[in-house]
Amino acid sequence: xxxxxxxxxxxxxxxxxxxxxxxxxxxxxxxxxxxxxxxxxxxxxxxxxxxxxxxxxxxxxxxxxxxxxxxxxxxxxxxxxxxxxxxxxxxxxxxxxxxxxxxxxxxxxxxxxxxxxxxxxxxxxxxxxxxxxxxxxxxxxxxxxxxxxxxxxxxxxxxxxxxxxxxxxxxxxxxxxxxxxxxxxxxxxxxxxxxxxxxxxxxxxxxxxxxxxxxxxxxxxxxxxxxxxxxxxxxxxxxxxxxxxxxxxx
Amino acid sequence: xxxxxxxxxxxxxxxxxxxxxxxxxxxxxxxxxxxxxxxxxxxxxxxxxxxxxxxxxxxxxxxxxxxxxxxxxxxxxxxxxxxxxxxxxxxxxxxxxxxxxxxxxxxxxxxxxxxxxxxxxxxxxxxxxxxxxxxxxxxxxxxxxxxxxxxxxxxxxxxxxxxxxxxxxxxxxxxxxxxxxxxxxxxxxxxxxxxxxxxxxxxxxxxxxxxxxxxxxxxxxxxxxxxxxxxxxxxxxxxxxxxxxxxxxxxxxxxxxxxxxxxxxxxxxxxxxxxxxxxxxxxxxxxxxxxxxxxxxxxxxxxxxxxxxxxxxxxxxxxxxxxxxxxxxxxxxxxxxxxxxxxxxxxxxxxxxxxxxxxxxxxxxxxxxxxxxxxxxxxxxxxxxxxxxxxxxxxxxxxxxxxxxxxxxxxxxxxxxxxxxxxxxxxxxxxxxxxxxxxxxxxxxxxxxxxxxxxxxxxxxxxxxxxxxxxxxxxxxxxxxxxxxxxxxxxxxxxxxxxxxxxxxxxxxxxxxxxxxxxxxxxxxxxxxxxxxxxxxxxxxxxxxxxxxxxxxxxxxxxxxxxxxxxxxxxxxxxxxxxxxxxxxxxxxxxxxxxxxxxxxxxxxxxxxxxxxxxxxxxxxxxxxxxxxxxxxxxxxxxxx
Numbered sequence: 001x002x003x004x005x006x007x008x009x010x011x012x013x014x015x016x017x018x019x020x021x022x023x024x025x026x027x028x029x030x031x032x033x034x035x036x037x038x039x040x041x042x043x044x045x046x047x048x049x050x051x052x053x054x055x056x057x058x059x060x061x062x063x064x065x066x067x068x069x070x071x072x073x074x075x076x077x078x079x080x081x082x083x084x085x086x087x088x089x090x091x092x093x094x095x096x097x098x099x100x101x102x103x104x105x106x107x108x109x110x111x112x113x114x115x116x117x118x119x120x121x122x123x124x125x126x127x128x129x130x131x132x133x134x135x136x137x138x139x140x141x142x143x144x145x146x147x148x149x150x151x152x153x154x155x156x157x158x159x160x161x162x163x164x165x166x167x168x169x170x171x172x173x174x175x176x177x178x179x180x181x182x183x184x185x186x187x188x189x190x191x192x193x194x195x196x197x198x199x200x201x202x203x204x205x206x207x208x209x210x211x212x213x214x215x216x217x218x219x220x221x222x223x224x225x226x227x228x229x230x231x232x233x234x235x236x237x238x239x240x241x242x243x244x245x246x247x248x249x250x
Numbered sequence: 251x252x253x254x255x256x257x258x259x260x261x262x263x264x265x266x267x268x269x270x271x272x273x274x275x276x277x278x279x280x281x282x283x284x285x286x287x288x289x290x291x292x293x294x295x296x297x298x299x300x301x302x303x304x305x306x307x308x309x310x311x312x313x314x315x316x317x318x319x320x321x322x323x324x325x326x327x328x329x330x331x332x333x334x335x336x337x338x339x340x341x342x343x344x345x346x347x348x349x350x351x352x353x354x355x356x357x358x359x360x361x362x363x364x365x366x367x368x369x370x371x372x373x374x375x376x377x378x379x380x381x382x383x384x385x386x387x388x389x390x391x392x393x394x395x396x397x398x399x400x401x402x403x404x405x406x407x408x409x410x411x412x413x414x415x416x417x418x419x420x421x422x423x424x425x426x427x428x429x430x431x432x433x434x435x436x437x438x439x440x441x442x443x444x445x446x447x448x449x450x451x452x453x454x455x456x457x458x459x460x461x462x463x464x465x466x467x468x469x470x471x472x473x474x475x476x477x478x479x480x481x482x483x484x485x486x487x488x489x490x491x492x493x494x495x496x497x498x499x500x501x502x503x504x505x506x507x508x509x510x511x512x513x514x515x516x517x518x519x520x521x522x523x524x525x526x527x528x529x530x531x532x533x534x535x536x537x538x539x540x541x542x543x544x545x546x547x548x549x550x551x552x553x554x555x556x557x558x559x560x561x562x563x564x565x566x567x568x569x570x571x572x573x574x575x576x577x578x579x580x581x582x583x584x585x586x587x588x589x590x591x592x593x594x595x596x597x598x599x600x601x602x603x604x605x606x607x608x609x610x611x612x613x614x615x616x617x618x619x620x621x622x623x624x625x626x627x628x629x630x631x632x633x634x635x636x637x638x639x640x641x642x643x644x645x646x647x648x649x650x651x652x653x654x655x656x657x658x659x660x661x662x663x664x665x666x667x668x669x670x671x672x673x674x675x676x677x678x679x680x681x682x683x684x685x686x687x688x689x690x691x692x693x694x695x696x697x698x699x700x701x702x703x704x705x706x707x708x709x710x711x712x713x714x715x716x717x718x719x720x721x722x723x724x725x726x727x728x729x730x731x732x733x734x735x736x737x738x739x740x741x742x743x744x745x746x747x748x749x750x751x752x753x754x755x756x757x758x759x760x761x762x763x764x765x766x767x768x769x770x771x772x773x774x775x776x777x778x779x780x781x782x783x784x785x786x787x788x789x790x791x792x793x794x795x796x797x798x799x800x801x802x803x804x805x806x807x808x809x810x811x812x813x814x815x816x817x818x819x820x821x822x823x824x825x826x827x828x829x830x831x832x833x834x835x836x837x838x839x840x841x842x843x844x845x846x847x848x849x850x851x852x853x854x855x856x857x858x859x860x861x862x863x864x865x866x867x868x869x870x871x872x873x874x875x876x877x878x879x880x881x882x883x884x885x886x887x888x889x890x891x
Contacts, residue, residue: 012800028524030637035526038751045749045804050796053803055316058489059529060631062414063320078634085634110460111801118437121317125429129422130381134301134700137372137379140406141336144390153383154408157415161319190381 001027001093005040007052008100013108013116019098022052029089033076034059034066036088037099053112061085061225064160067167068113069100074164074223082162082225102167106174106210117163119209120177126205127198128181130190149187156184158226168223171212176220178206179236180228186239196243203240253506253859253876256661257361262882263343266365269662270705274712281306283716285469286707287454289441289496291318293413293692294675295475296420297699303432304423305704307711310467311424312436312456314491314806319421322477322489323695326413327534327628329395329405330377330692332370337394341402343367348883350690353399353580354655354683355833355849356885357512359857359878361662362680369701370693374406376700380419384408395624397688398535399580399890405689410534410627416692420699440806442737443730444472444500444671445720451500451671452720455730457738459806462799464734466727468719470711471670473703474500475695478654478676480513482814482821483766484758486651487519487532493810494817497658497677505666506859506874508679509656510817511825514686514834515767516652517584520635520645521604530650531635533607533628535688538577540612540621541645543568543584545596545605552598556606556644567591575890582685582834582847583890585649589767590845592648599646608644649767653691655682655834656824659859659876663706664698667859672707674698679857684833738798741808746791750808753788757781757811757818765822770838774826778819782865785815820860820871827873830854851885 003024010017024040031039034056041051057065066083070076076086091097099113107115145153157180165176182199185191191198214233221230258269276284284307288299291313299311313321333346347367351358374392378384384406385393394403408415427433436456443455445466453468479494480486501507518533544564546552551559567587572579579587588605591597598604613621618641622629629640636646657679664672664680675695682690720727764777788811796802831840831847832854840848856875863870 028526030523031526032528032635035528038528039526041804042749042751045793045795046747048793048795051804053801057315057320057491058322058325060325060531061634062411063315063322063324063489065315065320080630081634085631087634087637089637114801117316121319121425121428121435121437124319124422125425129426130379131426132376132379132423133304134297134376134423134704135372137375140334140374140378140384141391143378145386146390147386147388150383150386153381154385154415157383157408157418158411160414161317184383185381188381188383190379 001029001088003027003091003094004096006096006098009052009112010109012111017109027088029087031088032059032084033070033086033088034084053114055114056084059084062160064162067102067115067162069102069167071098074102074167075225080225080227082160102163104166104172106172107163107166119211120161120163122209123174123178123202123205124181127194127201128185130185131194143189145188153184153188156180156228156232159228160226162225164223164225165220166211168219169212169215170217170219171215173214174206174211175214175233176224176228176230178202179232182236182239183232195239196246199236199239199243200247251667251861251874253659253667253874254661255359255876256663257359258662262360262364265361266368273705273709276708276712278306280716282308284308284711285310285719287467287469287472288312288475289454289473290321290475290477291424292321292323292475292477292675293417293420293695294699295321295473296417296424297696298473298475298674298703299433300420300423300427301700301704302707303427309427309433310436310469311433312439312441314438314440314459316437318424318435318437319418321417322492323417323692324414325489326692327410327532328536329397329407329412329689330373330416331397331404331689332374332406332693333367333404334371334374336392337403339402341404345402346370346404349400350681350687351683351883352888353687354685355847355888356683356851356855357832357878358681358683360880360882365702366681366694366697369697372701373693373696377416377419380423382408382415382419395536396539396578398538398578398584399687407536410536410625413692416696420696441496442499442734442809444503445727445730446503446668447720447724447726450669453727455734457734460801462797462802464731466722466731468722468727470714470719471672471707473672473674474658474677475674475699476677478657479817480651480654482757482818483651483761484754485522485527485530485762487516487530490529493813495810495813497673498813498817500658500671502862504862505668505671506659506861507656507820508659508857508859509824510821510860511765511828511835512655512684512833513651513821514581514653514655515585515649517581517588517649518607518647519650520632521599521648523600531631532652533632533645533647535581537607537625537628540624541577541607541609542566542611543577543605543607545591545598549595552596552602556608565591565596572890579890580685580687585767586836588649604646604648606644607647609640610644613641651762653686655679655684655686659857663709664703665706665710670710672703674703684835737809738805741792741794741805742798744790744792744794746793748791748793750792750794750804750811753784753792754811754814757784757815761818761821765825768836768838769825771826774822777822778826781815781819781822788812788815816865823871824858824860827858828854849887855885
């Protein structure tokens with residue numbers, strides 16, 4: 001198959017960017033979208049042009065590094081997959097495909113399709129952990145966790161931290177990402193002692209990074225490659241409200 | 251050079267406890283006066299960085315990804331072993347130790363493996379305390395499953411995303427320290443040189459992958475936890491960015507490389523579909539708990555739809571050849587068995603390089619819902635890649651390069667032969683011998699980072715004066731910076747007619763053919779002649795566009811491929827020198843009548859530790875041997891029949 005690509009090219013942070021058109025010829029439908037970009041890049045290198053910069057690593061949908069908006073949708077047309085698991089069979093011969101970086105105030109573009117998502121790391125650093133140092137942990141079975149609770153925690157923990165939720169949100173909100181981590185740790189008995197502090201600090205850090213407010217459109221869940229449920233946002237809002245009331249200055 | 255393994259004396263079961271009791275300690279008030287560099291933020295790197303910072307050391311941690319959470323440990327699917335014996339099925343530290351030694355075909359260091367089995371239990375406790383959502387039984391206790399090479403159920407798991415969850419646990423512990431200011435994190439930063447002054451590791455030189463800035467970092471100790479070198483084969487289950495550059499540059503600076511030919515081919519991966527392919531995707535070994543592996547008995551049936559082939563016309567070859575372990579035979583054995591049936595012309599799928607992994611019986615026995623709960627995400631991945639629904643038709647799988655047991659040589663303290671340079675996780679050679687068992691990589695990475703290095707590195711630091719590190723304007727730092735800048739300039743100036751990836755593909759194909767699942771003298775000699783030619787052409791004809799002072803992914807890849815082009819030669823030299831078959835190293839000349847690996851304990855029960863001598867002469871490496879002395883275990887021919 002043959003497709004035309006309209007790709008966002010931008011020299012660096014703050015530079016002026018624009019769409020450039022490239023033709024991808026004789027593409028095998030079984031290629032992944034990123035393998036198609038590899039082929040285009042090989043041709044660009046041979047022509048002496050700079051290849052398209054894009055983030056990727058594991059190429060099996062778990063590391064969360066890949067981050068393209070394809071035809072207006074973060075991670076492309078297929079539901080519940082990352083960019084790296086999007087295959088060319090999802091497109092038709094002759095299609096024009098528009099490829100952009102994840103766009104959000106909190107994710108500045110570094111080059112072409114590469115953005116800086118370190119804001120997510122700083123939110124985790126604010127409270128996305130259980131404060132337990134190595135050594136001295138009790139026996140694993142000394143902390144029983146019902147299967148139902150373990151399953152809820154795992155559903156939330158499946159987040160790959162890619163940022164598609166932010167890119168999909170018209171407000172550029174990180175609520176789904178933050179809620180997934182708050183919920184995972186707050187439902188587990190291990191996370192209970194820091195439940196309030198975690199909710200307060202992570203929400204505060206999220207706001208400080210310049211993410212917008214929740215739009216309540218659920219675009220985040222629709223774009224999430226792991227299908228993380230917006231119910232976790234409700235859970236976090238409750239934890240946050242309780243924490244706020246309990247910690248209200250006298 | 252004499253290799254000092256520094257294995258503590260005394261009975262095997264007491265070595266680690268005794269050693270810990272005797273290691274010199276660093277005064278708590280002095281710990282903040284020591285700086286430690288950790289390169290890599292996977293299970294081993296993140297756990298080491300977090301734990302060392304918790305202890306009070308000042309830590310700098312580096313990763314090439316945009317966040318430490320993305321290290322390739324995240325892709326591990328199936329689980330992590332621990333000798334908890336929660337299932338009451340006869341597991342023990344000794345049994346985990348023995349299974350690991352035997353699984354490694356008696357080519358691992360006994361004392362290290364015993365220690366690994368001992369601390370395995372602590373890892374589970376630590377991860378549970380961090381909030382890792384392991385699978386649970388209804389009663390609230392931890393669930394287990396079985397993995398290859400073991401007859402007990404000792405594998406802990408978090409759906410099919412165990413590596414992700416363990417890594418996020420370590421990442422969160424690391425994030426807590428970054429937030430507290432005890433670890434300084436350098437994402438999108440690649441180590442390009444080790445700085446060695448008077449034989450001691452004193453720091454590293456890095457390149458900022460966004461700005462291209464080359465920087466030097468000085469420290470009292472350097473830990474490399476940068477993973478394996480499976481990507482030398484180009485197509486592997488490793489992430490695209492995985493590379494050997496950190497360990498290779500350390501090797502060029504004097505660190506010995508041990509057992510490079512011990513590479514693991516994983517039996518259950520999605521088969522190659524075309525030339526454009528950039529990586530191979532693993533289907534977790536845990537699938538072999540419930541999936542049955544088969545090919546048609548007759549070649550003529552290979553093209554037929556699998557459902558139309560009657561049970562009596564199918565060859566469940568693993569169950570036939572290895573009735574005791576069946577579909578859970580170890581990886582090296584299962585991979586070779588798959589190669590054999592495909593070589594006989596009985597492979598399935600396009601190109602005939604594939605075997606079926608069939609869940610029809612499991613779905614009939616357990617119902618689709620249970621199978622979905624156990625393996626749902628793996629079935630999803632399979633469908634995304636192949637477009638086929640494995641609930642209806644059997645998966646097609648074929649072996650692929652997956653893990654490297656070899657790595658930089660370390661002593662019992664995980665220190666290389668260069669004082670001050672420590673190696674952790676897959677990057678070292680220490681625990682898996684010639685073959686790694688499933689669910690043991692996660693165990694080893696976390697053992698090294700949480701429970702071994704934090705003790706042993708203290709013993710080294712206690713011998714140094716606290717405070718000043720080597721100044722950054724020291725001649726050895728200046729030279730290392732100039733070397734890195736020089737290589738960058740050179741790569742950008744060649745302006746040839748081939749892309750970096752084209753060399754990687756050429757090298758990978760050669761390695762897979764000549765030094766893959768089966769090796770022989772002729773093939774290895776050919777490869778050793780061919781690789782320097784590819785290397786020569788690379789440095790004459792590669793084309794790397796763009797600038798050095800910029801985000802330049804072609805430049806990054808070119809540098810890594812340049813290192814693979816050297817490492818690949820050493821892999822083949824080691825494979826040629828080891829005239830026996832053991833674990834993942836299968837020399838066709840050395841096999842039993844049934845086609846199993848034939849070890850030669852009299853002549854080859856040693857660790858090959860290679861010293862780099864320069865690429866220009868004919869003797870590019872010198873071989874040093876550490877003989878493997880087994881005090882506890884009797885070396886036996888490995889049988890899974």
